[in-house]
Each structure stands twice: as C-alpha cells, then as structure tokens.
Amino acid sequence: MTAWFQGVLGYGFGWFVATLILILMIALPLMLAVAMIIYADRKIWAAMALRRGPNVVGPFGLLQSFADGLKVFLQETIIPSAANRGLFLLAPIITFTIALIGWAVIPFGPDMVLADINVGLLYILAASSLGVYGVILAGWASNSKYPFYSAIRAAAQMVSYEVSIGFVLISVVLWAGTFNLSGIIDAQRAHVFGFINGFGFNPLLFPMAVVFLISAMAETARAPFDLTEAESEIVAGYQTEYSSMAFALFWLGEYGNVLLMCALNAVLFWGGWLPPIDWAPLYAIPGIFWMFAKILFFFFVFSWVKATVPRYRYDQLMRLGWKIFLPLSLLWVFIISGWLMLTRYSGVLS
Secondary structure (H helix, E strand, O other): OHHHHHHHHOHHHHHHHHHHHHHHHHHHHHHHHHHHHHHHHHHHHHHHOOOOOOOOOOHHHOOHHHHHHHHHHHOOOOOOOOOOHHHHHHHHHHHHHHHHHHHHHOOOOOOOOOOOOOOHHHHHHHHHHHHHHHHHHHHHHOOOHHHHHHHHHHHHHHHHHHHHHHHHHHHHHHHHOOOOHHHHHHHOOOOEOOOEOOHHHOOOOHHHHHHHHHHHHHHOOOOOOOHHHOHHHHOOHHHOOOOHHHHHHHHHHHHHHHHHHHHHHHHHHOOOOOOOEOOHHHHHOOHHHHHHHHHHHHHHHHHHHHHHOOOOOHHHHHHHHHHHHHHHHHHHHHHHHHHHHHHOOHHHHO
16 A cells, blocks of 8 residues: 555655554544453443443443543633643643553454564564553652652553563564564464464463453553552542543543553463464465454453452552562573573574
C-alpha cells in the first residue's frame, strides 16, 4: 500500500498518507475494542459475583460503554483553582498517547505490523516505562493530598516491577536471539517437541511467563495491585480531581495498556499469531484470528484475577517485586544462559 501511495502522491507525501492510514487502521479499532472490552470486563465481574452487569442500554447492554462515554463528554471539565493548569491537562494526554504508541510494533500476523523494527522489544519497554509520567504529573499537578500519595505509589510500583520485567525479557531475547517481535514469534514455531508453538510450553521459560503475567498486572495497576487507585485508602488516587474527558482519557489509557500487555503475553510466550500446534491445516486460519484469541484469553485472566483476588497491602506489593520476582528473574537469566551455552553454543565454542 505504501508503494502505491508513493507512486501516486510522490515519495514523501505518499509515505505520510500511507502511514497515517495504517495508524488509523490500528488506533480506531483499538478505541472500539477498548469500549467493548470495558463492557466485557464488567460482564465478567458480574458473572463471577452472580450479578447481571450492564443489560439495559442497547441489546444485552452492549451500548453501555458508549453511553458512559457520551455522559463524560457532556460533563464540565473542572480544574481545581490550586492546580497547575498546564500539567493538569497534559497528564491524561500523556497517559492516553503512551497507551497507543506501543501498538506500532505489535505484529498481528505475518507482515501485519506498522513498524517492524529490529529493536521492537526495547521500544515497547521504553514506551511502557513512560506511562508513569502521566500518573506522576496528574498526582502532583492536582495539588491535592490523595492524588499525590497515589503518584508516589505509582512511581515506586512501576519501577519495582519494570526491573523484573526487564530480566524476563532478557530470558526471551536470549532464547530467540533477536529483539524483533516478529522474529521472536518465528523463533517459537515448533519450539517444543518439534510441533508445539510457543515459549510458554518450554519448562525453562514457563516460570518466566507466569512472572511476566503477574508483573504486567502490577505494571498496569490492575487488581490485586491497584494500590494507585485504592478507593478505601485514597479516594480514586491520581484521578480524584479529574472529570469529563480528562477522566475518560485515563480510563481509555488504562485499558489500552492492559490490552497491550495481553498482546505482549501472547507475542513473547504463546506464539503470537501462530496456532498452538505446528500443523499445516491450522495455518489456513488467518494469523490475526489466533492473535486476537490469545489477547482475549489473557484479558479474561486479568478480569478473573480482578474479580476474585483481594487487593495486596503495599508492603506485600513491594516484597513480591523486590524479594521474590527480582531474584527469581535474575536467577533464571543465569539458568537459561547456562542451558544455552551447554546445548546451543557448546559446539560453536569448541
């Protein structure tokens, strides 16, 4: 498509138009997916609590998220008089934007990726680490006690779990031999017993898949790690002073990040767009179907945990990150490095 637009509109402008169309092809369906995934989230919680959930607005309550969106759009944007006006309005924009830019390197299928860069995994790590700035700015710019407490919690929490996530990613990169996300998916083809696709089925990498899943919940401040929004302690956390579309941008950014982490779980450990079994008939099903199915499965796990697991205390949150996940992920880097030296590289070195 890019080559066609460049031929019609010229090299520079044609590339710009083609890239803009590709961005919209990802961003607009993602916004629709976020609206529907909020509905699914509420339905899953309701089912696990033996309630009905949204069931009035539209058939089966399907339009509830759109009704909520219209409601916040029509509300007045209130800015506290003592707040830093510029940073107060900038914070939700940062959170929402960071939630979108990570999708640029996520492969949805063979050659179905906006930017197939060689350092895609480093790009994701850098982009996700920027998300904390929106929360910190919101907490500080509100000039209010509870949002500030939430911002401090968020900074400590995200730094703590990004360290263990980094070591988990090193384990994946060591085995795949590349930072390119499409290359990581290709490395999982027939990975176990010559016919099972996915690093997660490897006994050596499965513990890291579990650590990454739990760390992803902490990184996105989902229950049971939602200490930044603990209603019983700090009202609504960093969002306390926000209303209208500013509040909605935080909401959209949160779910965009959750879906991104679900996609990363699928890409890094469970074969991405590959079918579970390396069997020719399964490849007749488009890869994007397998990718979406895995994303939805991991989102169900996120919702399941939120509906059933009580919130951690803050000392428990820090202990899990620093005293359990960090030593475990660091140890696993040594184990996997040693295993690869013995099996993959021993002949090369000799």
